[in-house]
Amino acid sequence: MNTVIAIDGPAGSGKSTVARLLAERLGLSFLDTGAMYRAVTALAIRRGIDVTDEDALTSLASTVDITTTPRVIINDLDVTEEIRTSEINSTVSMVAAVAGVREAMVRRQREFAERQPRGTVVEGRDIGTVVFPQATLKVFLTAELAVRETRRAGEGSDSIASRDLLDSSRASSPLRIDADAIELDTTHLTVEQVVGEISAWLKAH
Numbered sequence: 001m002n003t004v005i006a007i008d009g010p011a012g013s014g015k016s017t018v019a020r021l022l023a024e025r026l027g028l029s030f031l032d033t034g035a036m037y038r039a040v041t042a043l044a045i046r047r048g049i050d051v052t053d054e055d056a057l058t059s060l061a062s063t064v065d066i067t068t069t070p071r072v073i074i075n076d077l078d079v080t081e082e083i084r085t086s087e088i089n090s091t092v093s094m095v096a097a098v099a100g101v102r103e104a105m106v107r108r109q110r111e112f113a114e115r116q117p118r119g120t121v122v123e124g125r126d127i128g129t130v131v132f133p134q135a136t137l138k139v140f141l142t143a144e145l146a147v148r149e150t151r152r153a154g155e156g157s158d159s160i161a162s163r164d165l166l167d168s169s170r171a172s173s174p175l176r177i178d179a180d181a182i183e184l185d186t187t188h189l190t191v192e193q194v195v196g197e198i199s200a201w202l203k204a205h
């Protein structure tokens, strides 16, 4: 298996910023799996699909083309800005809870990593537990809710807390720390410090 660094954690724990910078420093590819679930949600809404219609969501997710870097594109549609709106924030966790949607995304995530011979930093909720159980390094980032809320100015703590609850309590691949993962509380750390810690673990690995 190619090198995979799995970065999981709740909303606003710093995953994206850290994963992106780490990938850049190490010369690895970067995969934002949250953007994939957000893109499917955006297209479902545009098509008028009910976010409780599991069959329709599964068939949509199974047939779409998605790229997340440098822009988030689904079926030739650029949804980079659209996927960050409050409408998507409040619906994405329902879409991501659908087992068929997850299967379709996980397949694409594994295929993406296979195509990156230098390796990939992958961030999400189930990367170390389900998508890449054999990952080279598994990191689980956390931070106090108040800090996560500040980092997500505009989303609001209710929305963050309700996504966290849905993501951790769903039946299919819930957010949880893998037994092999190293946990890091980023509440009082800068991005540089977090990237430094992970790089040091990687060297010691």
Ligand code: CDP
Binding pocket: 009, 010, 011, 012, 013, 015, 016, 033, 034, 035, 037, 038, 092, 093, 094, 096, 097, 123, 124, 125, 126, 127, 163, 164, 167
């Ligand atoms: O950036 P933030 O942590 O706020 O969220 P995100 O990574 O963009 O993910 C958005 C949503 O997608 C999460 O709240 C989860 O419901 C879902 N997701 C997931 O279920 N599994 C993943 N591997 C990544 C995201």
